Amino acid sequence: VLVCSPNNPTGPVVTQAEFDAFVARVPDDLLIILDEAYAEFVTDPDAVDGTRVLATERPNVVVCRTFSKAFGLAGLRVGYALGHPRVLDAARSTAIPLSVTGQSEVAAIASLELEDELRARVAVIGGRRDRLAAQLREVGWRIPQAQGNFVWLPAGDASMTIAAAFEAAGLIVRPFAGDGIRISVGEEESVDKVLRIAESVVHDLPAGHPGRRASVER
Incomplete structure (x- = not known):
């Protein structure tokens, strides 16, 4: 079973209480992989912490982390796993x-x-992420909790059209057709451009759209 926290591409975390309750219900012979690729960016004090899980000596839990995100070594493809020696040897x-x-x-x-x-570096990106998420909510988007180095626009069926608007403005985003758009947090000067495009397109979403806050008006 693979558990991703923070979730990629949407951003929310699994809490420690949720993970502990889940692990307690899983048979010992079923492997649980906790993917914490974005762990360094997490600021939610209730989020699951893989190192804390391992301290409980659960032999069927493996924690995976990477140097590709916070450490900035994406091109080098280096990661690591923490877990019981028997599982890691296999x-x-x-x-x-x-x-x-x-x-x-x-x-x-x-x-x-x-x-x-x-x-x-992580503190700067995390602060910029939180400001971006808050401002996106202010202009009318219904943004889920953001705990990675990105924010998620739940654009639904409009995802590809909205992604094209970002691309036309010189911004590279990651659309998931029919679901939404992941926007990585970049340099400070890019935030204003993201907000400008996001505000211009949110009003095109129909009333009741899951990505649009109910209070948004034209």
């Missing part, structure tokens, strides 16, 4: 040999030695 036996390059290993280790810089 996973290692099926891994592709030499799948991580020497340069990637050096970069990942160097990143671990720069925790202060990492925390400062």
Whole structure:
């Protein structure tokens, strides 16, 4: 069973209480993978924490994290898993040999030695994310909790049309046809452009649309 927290692409977290209750109901011989690719960006104090879960000595839980997001090493494809040695040994036996390059290993280790810089960078992105989500709600969008380095526009059937409007303005977003649009938090100057486009298109959504707040008027 794969549990993703924060969820990608929508952004909400699974709480610690929710995860603990779920694990308690799962048989010990069923593997649970907790995907925490965006864990460093989480600010919700109630969110599940994989390291805390492992402290309870649940042998069927594996926590997966990555250097691709907060650490900024996406092109190097470095990640890691935390769990019971028996499970990790089995996973290692099926891994592709030499799948991580020497340069990637050096970069990942160097990143671990720069925790202060990492925390400062994450704090900036997290603050910008929270402001963007709040302002999107103000202009009329119904935005779910955002705990990654992105926000989610629940645009539904209008997703591809709205994504085209962003693209025409020089902004790259990730549309999911029929569902919504994930917008990664970029530089400060891009926030105003995102808000301008988002505000211009939210009024085109019909009344009662799940992505549009009820108070929005033309």
